[in-house]
Amino acid sequence: MVDRSGQRLGNYHLIHLLGKGGFAEVYLGEHIYLKTAAAIKVLHTQVIGEDMEGFLNEARTIAHLVHPHIVRVTDFGIEAETPFLVMDYAPNGTLRQRHPKGTQLPLSLVISYVKQVAGALQHAHNESSVHRDIKPENMLLGRQNEVLLSDFGTALVAQSSLYPGPQEIIGTAAYMSPEQIQGKPRPASDQYSLGVVAYEWLSGDRPFHGSFAELCTQHMFAAPPPLREKIPMISPYVEQVMTIALAKDPHQRFISIQAFADALEQSYQTEQATFVRPWSAAQTLTPAPPGQYTTPIQEATTPAYRISSTGSAENYASQANLSLGNGSKAELGTIGQEKVNMWSIGREQLVAMVIGALLFAALFFLSGIFGSNYIAHTTSIALACITLLFLGTVLGPWVGLFTGVVGILIVGILQNQGIFDIFFGKLELGFAIAGFIAGMTLLITSGRYNNARAIATAATISIIGSFIGIYIAYFPFIGIQDLVSFSVIPSLVFLPALLTIYNALVRRKASV
The missing domain is CATH 1.10.1760 (Arp2/3 complex 21 kDa subunit ARPC3)
Structure with a gap:
């Protein structure tokens, strides 16, 4: 795509390129009259005819996602058949820039990040919106270093007629859930992706690597390497929560993404205390041998989300x-x-x-x-x-x-x-x-x-x-x-x- 730096788009002067992805480029912009900074997302497509109404409808949906941890969309438009979104500018970059690949974060910081992102996603899910592209690059840092989830525009593009192709291509393969790979994204898909991000923050490495096809195959069929192999001192309670969030079957994950964040926080708070098993009020949790953590389908579902176990x-x-x-x-x-x-x-x-x-x-x-x-x-x-x-x-x-x-x-x-x-x-x-x-x-x-x-x-x-x-x-x-x-x-x-x-x-x- 042509660099639009220096050009005018609507009421905004595009100063310089901030970043680009598969569906859009983001520029630092300045309002021509108000002189306020904004992030301008310019989509990699042109809108004509019926596509225009589809884009506007989806843009309105995104604009109504107002939450303290969601980057606010303040304006949108189409100029010369090119659609663009105007968003609040987050000056402190992304969590990927703050914590480059290979960085291990303390559990307390991971929980803080997960809780903020989960809060934003729970709000979106309550509004029947699925993000589909959860990754550190889409988590910005606001003026007070609060986490701001961005790029709900991916869902906008996926759901509109701008990209009529199969939905399974929407998202980033390294963080994509099995059902999303199959073209059936749902709220639980965002939970899986956030689980992959948390896994990476804790261990310093994503659970799976390889080409697009290899990543898809691993997400669908391979159990993630046990966290204890990468972090020998990790609490078994934390590992259990992560295993549930990364279950292959979306019905076996936590009932909501907020429940995942709450469980992760609880596992941290009770690390040194007696932990009551979610399936029994009378027994305490005993660390399971490593083999029990290698198959997520053994772990959980809830409504449809179960905690399974052995028995007779x-x-x-x-x-x-x-x-x-x-x-x-x-x-x-x-x-x-x-x-x-x-x-x-x-x-x-x-x-x-x-x-x-x-x-x-x-x-x-x-x-x-x-x-x-x-x-x-x-x-x-x-x-x-x-x-x-x-x-x-x-x-x-x-x-x-x-x-x-x-x-x-x-x-x-x-x-x-x-x-x-x-x-x-x-x-x-x-x-x-x-x-x-x-x-x-x-x-x-x-x-x-x-x-x-x-x-x-x-x-x-x-x-x-x-x-x-x-x-x-x-x-x-x-x-x-x-x-x-x-x-x-x-x-x-x-x-x-x-x-x-x-x-x-x-x-x-x-x-x-």
Whole structure:
């Protein structure tokens, strides 16, 4: 491209070139009338016809991303068919310039950087925007040395009609997530890229090297070298968090990029203290042997983001079974008008198990598809939870348990995970316990939900069950907002409505 230094673009005089990339050049500019400095990004394309409206729409989207750690876009335009963006000028360069390649940073500084970038990205993700090109070169330093994330214009170019080619070319291969390489970027892709950056800051080297094709292959199939091989004294807690963030499957990473930053900070704060495992409130974390850190798919997912582990099939029954203590089997009320045993599995329970597991799996799987839309993503998981809780509450603990375990198993198969990893994951155990505890409501209500007290009892027990189950499956790698969204809201809002409808149908059936 021709150096535009000395030229005028809109109301700005281009002083000199600051840097250039695959999609644009950035110049230091000065407003002709106000004499204020700005960074002018000039895109490597020309806009004509329908492309102009596409560019303007995407530019407006970027301009509305206002956050203390995002470089602000103050103006944009098209001159002589050349699109450009006007951004705040960050005078202290980039983090790549501040810390050249090969530099190892102290963990406290890495956490500070990660928290600032994660805050900016979480805001963007909440606005349904994915960055797609996280790297130190796109992290600027403001006047107070605060980190400012730049180059959201990459997403602008990728999503507009300016570059109609495959989206998998968007981004920098050294930091690109497996799903982004496949042309399916989502918020979790930014988490993976930030994980690669953090890995580089901690160890002084990126996890993978090679040509574009070699890098893509490694990102998709090769486990990153364990950090302890590069930093023998690194805390196993920190290494565990990094392993989760770098999981190949986006559904196995932290539920959000903010959760990743929070977990990294927690791992640092608890390095010398007892660390509670995210899947157990009763056990402390013991450093795993190196082999357990070499395969990220062994580590985590959350909604769709699990923390998986080893175990036995028997453990599911023993840990999820809440015995009455006296060996007796309680009778419950009615399904329709039939007397059933709370612990038996009849035809209605079997049908409900199959339908419930399929519905639960479908809703949970949709949450991954809606990964870029936070509201739709959260709603899908909440609806999956209420399916489990409702069936357990109405049809008994075994139906709730089966729906949770088999539903997650189906999701795992759809995501092409190994059967062993799927069945023995803590996510399955968490939802199994949630469904089982919800089913214990029948001990109190006898299956009759014809008054406010019975419905309130069901909602309370479901809140307890889902909170415990989600605690086991995810805590502490999700925030309180998500914990409430997946446990309290479904039980307080959806469950009473469904039980009211269910009771009306039972009454109607009885009167026929």
